[in-house]
Amino acid sequence: MxxxxxxxxxxxxxxxxxxxxxxxxxxxxxxxxxxxxxxxxxxxxxxxxxxxxxxxxxxxxxxxxxxxSIPPREFDAPQQVSALDEPRPVSVSQIFQDIMTRSAAFDLLPDLLQDEVPAGIVQLNRSIGRALRRQRGSFQYYDEPAGNPALRHQLALRFVKRGWGAEASDFCITSGCQQALFLALMVTCQRGDVVAVEAPGFYGVLQLLEQLGLKAVEIPASPATGMDLSALEQTLASWNVKACVVSPSYATPTGALMPPEARQHLLELAERHDLAVIEDDIYGESGWLSVPDTLKAMDASERVIHCSSFSKMLSRDLRLGWVCGGRWHKDIVQLKLTSQLAGSRFVQEGVAEFCADGGYAAFLKQHRQRLQLQRNQLLDELALWGTTLRATAPQGGLALWAELPKHVDTLALYGRALEAGIVITPGNLFSVSGQFSNCLRISFAHPWNEQRLTALAKLSQLVC
Amino acid sequence: MxxxxxxxxxxxxxxxxxxxxxxxxxxxxxxxxxxxxxxxxxxxxxxxxxxxxxxxxxxxxxxxxxxxSIPPREFDAPQQVSALDEPRPVSVSQIFQDIMTRSAAFDLLPDLLQDEVPAGIVQLNRSIGRALRRQRGSFQYYDEPAGNPALRHQLALRFVKRGWGAEASDFCITSGCQQALFLALMVTCQRGDVVAVEAPGFYGVLQLLEQLGLKAVEIPASPATGMDLSALEQTLASWNVKACVVSPSYATPTGALMPPEARQHLLELAERHDLAVIEDDIYGESGWLSVPDTLKAMDASERVIHCSSFSKMLSRDLRLGWVCGGRWHKDIVQLKLTSQLAGSRFVQEGVAEFCADGGYAAFLKQHRQRLQLQRNQLLDELALWGTTLRATAPQGGLALWAELPKHVDTLALYGRALEAGIVITPGNLFSVSGQFSNCLRISFAHPWNEQRLTALAKLSQLVC
Missing domain, CATH: 1.10.10.10 (Winged helix-like DNA-binding domain superfamily/Winged helix DNA-binding domain)
Structure with a gap:
């Protein structure tokens, strides 16, 4: 035929x-x-x-x-894995807090504001402006505690595409993903409780644990496939763990993607040990080859608390995130109400319109392409560094994880880079146990213009 | 001459x-x-x-x-004062939580959106729209943890007029006053600690105490002059109190104004007993006869945490408040960073421009006149009720406190009113000890159009 x-x-x-x-x-x-x-x-x-x-x-x-397509350059995968650990209180030093504040921008040169605004952002801002003008008397009233229904409806529609039959009532709008994680930990844990986290894993979670007086037990995470489930199993057998924070899709710092079988295994363990599973899905929609289903989609017993936001994929200045709290949802909405009353209705309405108009889907498509391109450019640049390095090649997220020779101390490098006006994110930030001191999270979230390429070249000189 | x-x-x-x-x-x-x-x-x-x-x-x-001018009608002052109490855990029932959510709008008819938008709000919205269009690349970055410097500068200028030589660095921008109170309690108290509150006092504080596992000890508050300082002194001698939440200027629900000598006395007691004093100043700028100095202005030892927001005087949909944390300021900024990262820069920039342009001062002036007029109208209407009542005649704030005959149960009244589509705020919400069951907070925050007057008349029928 x-x-x-x-x-x-x-x-x-x-x-x-x-x-x-x-x-x-x-x-x-x-x-x-x-x-x-x-x-x-x-x-x-x-x-x-x-x-x-x-x-x-x-x-x-x-x-x-x-x-x-330009086939991306490939490096050997980072080899360093975290050792199994015991629960420990978290104490983030002032220097680390400074680094974290700077690193949130995912930019080597955070003072370098981009001049060009993507068309999608202009369209989004128009939607918000329209919502503001439509506002009439509502400036005298608070939004409902769970957030704007139109926005929650749009979110539910998005998640149906990611394997989860979500409804608007499953969502509570927050001021970003960090607030979602905060609320999730506040309602599931009490001071002194033990929480399992990935190592390397997101430093913002470690800060939260410190603030809330919770103990972290670090579970080794593979740069390719995320949390090591047999290590988790071993930990759960040894310690009374209350919750587990996990980022199954393009986790920071490595960009790891947890395979479906591992996700299933994680939920089985959660069931057996009565864990709250806090899913940080903030990079979930960034994947340019595939947008994986959420962990929440597999959650048969309402023990997954899904947390995410528009910050990484759309705008960090919206301060719009969400949490789907499963069995703890009502407590979460109540805590949000008590601790903040409500969010801005006009911002939520603007974003809901932007989603309903198809603007967000179109923006996401282009944004993923930009991220892929920027990642490939970064890999090309790293190949020029005069040192051997290992690096992940994630298919989503905003950063990759580079492993430098053992003798390199990236915390010391941070200080030297900062003197040159360059912000890096040293590896030890991603653990409470002083590991990964020769590792770096390197961002590809921003276009590689001349200034950033120069900064990257300068950085390579500082490393070598 | x-x-x-x-x-x-x-x-x-x-x-x-x-x-x-x-x-x-x-x-x-x-x-x-x-x-x-x-x-x-x-x-x-x-x-x-x-x-x-x-x-x-x-x-x-x-x-x-x-x-x-129409001389406002006067009623006898409410007589019922709170009895001295011992610390007790707070447990706010679901029905109370529902009432609180509805009552936040300060409106008998919260579904009745005002059609007319004051010119000041239109101007404010234009400022926010301009900030949004000016935004350029900043959508990819987070605002600084303490909030927008231009807005903090404007706030500092405002407070200089209220007796306090404030600087921009004294302020941390929050998502409203409720978040400011939340942060203040989180950094000054630990689970189980005792906090002194006014009775009657703001129910949002009681909810916070419950969420944070803190105990409340109620201090009787006079409808005219606020917290009874000799009662506070007695309480401090009997219990180990960690913090005191106080609303010295036009407190909800009574609209009381604490005289300068009492404020001085409060700070002396705080010094002697090493108290954190959490000042809820959300109604401070509403006074139409005078805008009192802040308690913070008298604070020589950095133990006053000043909390407020733009919600009551400008727009509840901005979600913009602030906290000046005194000796706890650094901890508060850190907790805000950890629990939320940042606020929306464009909203803050828009409000800062509105303040700098004189728009806020002009709006405030008109708004105070509106509030005074609406208060007087409400007092006139109450005179028509077919029952004896006592009521406060506050010179600021958004509501007055009415004491009905002893047999009236305002919680039962709440249910009957709700069936008629009317939202009231029963007195027992303002205490953890079941007091004030024959009292009502009645709002004058909204114009007395025909629908609201009808609702008020209907309410009087339900009472009598």
Whole structure:
């Protein structure tokens, strides 16, 4: 049986790419040119191109056409894994707190404000402006405690695509993901309780544990697949653990993606040991090859508390996140009410409109492409460093995890870099036990313009 | 020596008002007419009118001229005072929580959105819109932990007028006053600690104490002058009290204003017993006869934590408050950072611009007049109720405190009113010890349009 026409074209283009007729980064002929050359309908050509794009062989760039993908450079994976640990109180030093505050921007040069605002952000801001003008008398009233229903409805729609039959009533809007994590820990734990965390894992969680007087027990996490479930199992057998904070999709700092079987295993352990599972999904929608289902989607017993926000994927200045608290949801809404009353209705309405108009989906698509491109550029740059390094090559998130030679002390490097105006995130921030001192989280969240490339080159000099 | 011309006119008008030539509520002749009748310059007439206005004899109404003030009706002051109590854990029932959520709007008819937006709010919204459009790359960065410096500078300027040489660095911006109170209690107290509160006092504080596992000890508060300092002294001698939450200026629910000597006494007691004094100043700027200095202005030893917000005086939808933490300020900023990272920069910038442009000061002036008018109307309406009642006549705030005959159970009344679509705030919400069951907080925060007047009349039927 003859192949369909689009498949014939797909193969032709693929072998052209393979033979070097079009090299990595080169532009393919336009759709119109391909139609003419192969005597095909536009829809057929588009179909072939879409299939190649889905396979990662080519990339669409807005208003410029299709380009042959540049295979990302690969490094050996970082090898250093955390040792099994015992629960310990968390005490984050002042220097670490300073670094964390600076590192939240995910930028080597946080003072370098981007001049160009993506069209999606302009559209979002217009939606918020419209909501503000529509406001009428509502400036005299507080929003409802769980947050704006229209926004919660939009969130529910998004999560249906990620395997979870969510409803608006499952969501409570928060001032960002950090507040969601705070509320989740406040309602599930009491001072002195033990919480299992990933090592390396998000330092913001460690700060929360310190503030709330909770103890951390670190579970080794693989840079590729996240939390080591057999280590977790061992820990749960030894200690009375109350909750587990986990970031299954493109976790910071490594960008690890936890496979479905591991997720299932995690929930089984949670069931057996009566754990609250706090899912930090803030990078979940960033994946450019796939947007994984949420852990919450597998949660049959309402023990997963899903936390996330619009900060990483849309705007950090919205201060809009959400928490789906499962069996603790009512307590979470109550605590949010007591500790803050409500959020800004007009901001939520603006974002809800932006989602309903399709603006957010379109922005996300472009943003993922930007992140992929920026990640590839970073990997290319790291290959020029005059030292051996290992690095993760995440398929989502905003940063990768680099392992430098053992003798490198990235905390000392932080001080030297800061003198040169460069902000880095040293590895020991991601653990309470002083591990990962030769590791770095390196961000690809921002465009690699000349200033950032210069900063990165300067950094490589400081390392070597 | 002859009196200046403006004083002659002032006396003429005053005696005209006294003799009934112009009756309460009646419009005075226009400035132009007065100029012609008395052969005076416009500036002289204006001076006379301003003096009469300052003395409360007449009121300016925007674009309508000057009107003879209507002397507010007076009721006997409520008599019921709280008994001295011992510390007790707080447990707010679900029904109370529902009432509190509804009562936050300070409206008998919270579903009745006002159609007309005051010019000041339109101007504020424009400022926020401009800040949003100016935003450029900052959507990718978090605001600094203590909040926007321009807004903190504006706040400091405001407080200089209230007796306190504040600086921008004294402030930490929060998501409203409730979050400010939450942070203040989190950093000064630990689970099980005893906190002194006013009775009757703000129920939001009682909810916070419950959430944080703190014990309340109620200090009787006079409807006129606030917390009874000798009762506080007695309590401090008997119990180990960690903090005291106090609302010295136009406290909810009574609208009491604590005299300067009592404030001084409070701070002396705080010093002697090493108390943290948490000042809830949310109604401080609402006073139409005077805007009292803050308690913080008298604080020589950095033990007053000043908490407030723009919610009551400007817009509840901004979610913008602040906390000045004194000796605990650094801890408060750190806790805010850990639990929420930051606030929305564009909202803060918009409000800062609105303040700097003089928009906020102008709005406040009008808003105070509106509140005074609405309070007077409410007192008039209450005089028509077919029952004896006692009521406070506050000079600021958004509500008065009414004491109904002993047999009236306002909690039962709440249910009956709700069936009629009317939201009231029963007295027992303002105490943890079941007191004030025949009292009501009645709001004058919203214009007395026909619907609200009808609701108030309906309520009087339900009471009698």
């Amino acid at each position: 003859a192949l369909p026409r689009y498949q014939i074209l797909e193969q032709t283009l693929e072998s052209g790419i393979g033979s070097g007729r079009w090299r990595p980064g080169e532009r393919l002929p336009s759709i119109r040119a391909l139609c003419q050359e192969h005597s095909l309908a536009k829809v057929t050509v588009q179909h072939a191109l879409q299939r190649l794009e889905a396979r990662g062989l080519i990339e669409a760039r807005e208003r410029s056409g299709f380009f042959v | 002859a009196l200046p011309r403006y004083q002659i006119l002032e006396q003429t008008l005053e005696s005209g008002i006294g003799s009934g030539r112009w009756r309460p509520g009646e419009r005075l002749p226009s400035i132009r007419a007065l100029c012609q009748e008395h052969s005076l310059a416009k500036v002289t007439v204006q001076h006379a009118l301003q003096r009469l206005e300052a003395r409360g004899l007449i009121e300016a109404r925007e674009r309508s001229g000057f009107f003879v």
